[in-house]
Amino acid sequence: MEFIRIDAWPPPEPVDYRPQLEAGNVLFFPKTPFPFPEESQQFLRQLNFAGGAIHKNIAYRPAQDKVTGFPADSGKMDRLRYIMREYSQAVVQFMAELFPQYAAAWKLDYASFRPVEEENRNLPVNKRNDLIHTDAFPSRPTNGDLILRVFTNIHPVKTRNWITTDPFRLIAGQYATGAGLREIAASSDSVSGWMRRQSARVLHGLGLPVVPRSPYDRFMLHFHEYLKRNAGFQQNCPKYRFNFPPGSTWLAFTDLVPHSVHSGQHALEQTFIIARQSMADPANAPVAILERICGKPLIPASTPKPSRHPAA
Numbered sequence: 001m002e003f004i005r006i007d008a009w010p011p012p013e014p015v016d017y018r019p020q021l022e023a024g025n026v027l028f029f030p031k032t033p034f035p036f037p038e039e040s041q042q043f044l045r046q047l048n049f050a051g052g053a054i055h056k057n058i059a060y061r062p063a064q065d066k067v068t069g070f071p072a073d074s075g076k077m078d079r080l081r082y083i084m085r086e087y088s089q090a091v092v093q094f095m096a097e098l099f100p101q102y103a104a105a106w107k108l109d110y111a112s113f114r115p116v117e118e119e120n121r122n123l124p125v126n127k128r129n130d131l132i133h134t135d136a137f138p139s140r141p142t143n144g145d146l147i148l149r150v151f152t153n154i155h156p157v158k159t160r161n162w163i164t165t166d167p168f169r170l171i172a173g174q175y176a177t178g179a180g181l182r183e184i185a186a187s188s189d190s191v192s193g194w195m196r197r198q199s200a201r202v203l204h205g206l207g208l209p210v211v212p213r214s215p216y217d218r219f220m221l222h223f224h225e226y227l228k229r230n231a232g233f234q235q236n237c238p239k240y241r242f243n244f245p246p247g248s249t250w251l252a253f254t255d256l257v258p259h260s261v262h263s264g265q266h267a268l269e270q271t272f273i274i275a276r277q278s279m280a281d282p283a284n285a286p287v288a289i290l291e292r293i294c295g296k297p298l299i300p301a302s303t304p305k306p307s308r309h310p311a312a
């Protein structure tokens, strides 16, 4: 895999970076290629000192213009929401210029601010960021679409240090069968699997916190933790290190690029769900790779495609 550096933005001629991204590379902009004012960055950095109120990420839901993970009565909420909206909108505009083909069908997901130093965090294994993993969202299955994330390091002096490994195509080829892919795939055409999905859909429709998941989403959620708990994989996989400097922005399909973060503080992030059909080559989607390995469909024909509207 490669960290592909892009110094000039906008480029003199349009460039289609989809093939490089879909091959499992990271696009890296040493200078953040969209406006985000220094005073907004300062406000976010200073939130760390708000009486220890921050325990986790601050999330922003663009569709609802809503911030979670920060006390609503802090007196800072209006400004915080304004800044998260400002970041989200700047990223969306930049990404629509960089990837017009994706933008035609993408679904805008959450943004987040990560205020906590990543080094020596005391987290349970499945939440640890320093173990190499592929992303999957427990509450928001993608049904075979992809997770594209844009990150910005707003720390004034510290780099944000990542370690990645070979792209999903190679890692899945080596580990997916051992992780139980065939067993999960077998449920895609079983009566019990169909019944489980139907009942989950009914309960979800009644407002209960049950998420109907395709076999693909079940596998990806499982694989996330399987890789984190696999000491042999963590120790022996090839490792590619990259330290993202202050003021830089980078982006990757975080389900295609196994990654970990080892140190760094004050990162912003915006997630997009990219429709598989808008890829330069949909055969490179994780779901297509897994279906080739197990020889079975992982998205049942009855699974409704997610809406192309922003996340609710």
Ligand SMILES: [Fe+2]
Pocket (backbone or CB within 6 Å): 133, 134, 135, 254, 259
């Ligand atoms: Fe991740």
